[in-house]
Amino acid sequence: MSREMLRAKRVFAFALALTLILQAGCTPAPAQAEPMAERTFFAMDTVMTLRLYEGGEDALLEQAEDLVKQLEALWSATDENSEIYALNHGRSAGLSPETADLLRTALGMCERTDGALDISIYPVLRAWGFTTGEYAVPDGETVAALLAHVDYTQVLQDGTAAALPDGMEIDLGSIAKGSTGWRLAHLLKKSGVTAALLDLGGNIQTVGAKPDGSPWRIGIRAPEGGGNLGVVEAVDKAVITSGGYERYFEQDGVRYWHILDPKTGCPAHSGLISVTVVGDTNAAWGDAGAVCDALSTALFVMGREEAVSFWRAHRDEWGFELILVEEDGSVTITAGLEDKFTLSQKNRTLAIAQP
16 A cells, blocks of 8 residues: 555544544533643544543643654554554564563463454454455364464563464554553643543543542443443543444454454454453553553453452452443443442343352
8 A cells, every 4th residue: 555545544544533533432411511722633534523621732642742753653563654553574573662661561461361362363353354344254274273372371471572483473452552641641740730531442541530520420421322321431441342332343244342352353343342441541550550450351351250359359450440341231230339430221120240
């Protein structure tokens, strides 16, 4: 594809995304206060909107956008100048501190989720067309051949150096936006911002509370049809959703979504259709945004029972809560959200998972 065609494709994607922005997994609920400064731009294949409510100004938002573009340039799997592209096509590469940190976090989450998240699934995603837009159901032999190279444990990392075995490619897209949001939140806080709402294509990061001290109200999209499933209150939180409705295609009357099970190389059908992770962005242990982003994908693959068991085992360590929507429409929230989540669609059944 020529540079001109690629540029035109991105401009079209930006225009299309602007018309669809309210269809994201999470959205700021109506009736938020008017921001002091706001900036909307296209990056990481989505529309991002950064809103400052207390502290900061337009120049800070320009700095924030520059940070996003810098991270995208490092982490994109399709940009020929990125470090991930260099690693995928050169088999080994030196990495910047930012990329090395993200890769280390990604591999740690692959291990902690027992491979439900696997960043080496990228060639299989490409075979389905989810990275190119040329959708097709690959045959079983193709999937089996590609799965032979899906194994995150074979990714070697030593500090800022990394290497891959022949036939393997990785993609950090499953945690990149979450990490970017977390990094943006910390940049804004260091610059004196005390209230901000960051929407990275439906991947929400909140800075502080609203100017009046009340929690932000974040709408969780209903997986089927329009409108919100419910609203969650959040202060200094990441609110990140992965859903089968976000990116999919249909062939012969069957819907195929982009969240693949690394064990089968096919769309994950665990009984869940949406997973929202709500995590503390002030966590002292590190990149909470990346962890929440990774969990939203991995827990979708696991299914409800395993997801709840995983939450029980790790909630004290990572400080996260869950909103799980099953294919039959039923909703499960974890105990920490009992007084922070309001179900909008009253025809659904709501269960509360206890520790």
